[in-house]
Amino acid sequence: MRLFAAVTPPLGAREELRRQVSAAASGGPERLRWTDPDDWHVTLAFYGEVPEERVAELCTRLGRAAHRHPPLELRVRGAGRFGDRVLWAGVTGDRPAPERLRRLADAAKAAGRRAGAPADDGHRYHPHLTLARARGDVHLAPLVERLADFGGATWAATELQLIRSTLPRSGVPGERPRHELLESWPLTG
Template sequence: MRLFAAVLPPQVVIDELAAETADLRRLPGAERLRWTGHAGWHFTLAFYGEVADGLLPELHARLARAAHRHRPFPLRISGGGRFDHKVLWAGAAGGLEPMRHLADAAGAAARRAGVDMDEHRPYTPHLTLARARGGEARLDLVPFVDALAAYGSAEWTVSDLALVRSNLPASGVPGEQPRYETVATWPLGR
């Protein structure tokens, strides 16, 4: 099972961001991007990759403990950025320090449960909006990042840690999106 730990924004915030991305999709070059589906918008805390079924009970137990040790925190989607010329993302504001701690705990929980994790990278809270299409010439994402600079969603309280399954496209149809399925959630601080 391909899994990751995440913070899931509430639907009202997703709807606000959808309106913002509708404007972004009118910018020159937007047709050269593969835009992510609203149903998949999330803040990844820790990516686990393929996790053997036998490790799931221990992973669940450790994620539950990690969630219990962290208090709810405020968050909003704010601004944006890019990774090279390949990925356009929306950023976060508010409880960034508690979010980083939760991300660290989600990674540590998986390692202790026996999940083979890639190298540890500094955590950059982001919600992926679009990716450059494969084979496309380099696209300047700066105008998109500039358009997001003043964006800020409504604030919400992050009260759960989610374990999400990523189902990769299997049809081979160009542009097909992964499907995300929430496997489990644990309340923070309880």
């Protein structure tokens, strides 16, 4: 099964961002697949396909990691893009929250390695919420500019989550992956 570890903003933070994104997207590029706000999350570690027999060990190790890390005070702030394919909103917090978030991501990656489900470690960790993906190259700079000054309210990340992502198989244009929360652990460190 296709898995990732994440923290998820609460409904109020997602709604605040949704309103800002709706206003910014008005009249924007048409070739974007917008992520449903219910699926907005901050990925800590993406494991990809994990064999069923490794999931219990991964859960045990993620639970241990959660108990070693404190809750985090985070906020959504600004926007950016990965090339002209992905539009994102940044995630930050007052010091030392960004460093603590990076350490939590490192712990989630280590849990995956030790459980035999190594995370994709190809990029420097950049906490964000994916807002939209482009079909082909789309000039995203105007949207980034419209969202650049956004600064959402502070919210508490209080749990580490393991989420299953099921990719669409129907071939229906616009169909999105389905996300299912498999397990969560409170951050209590």
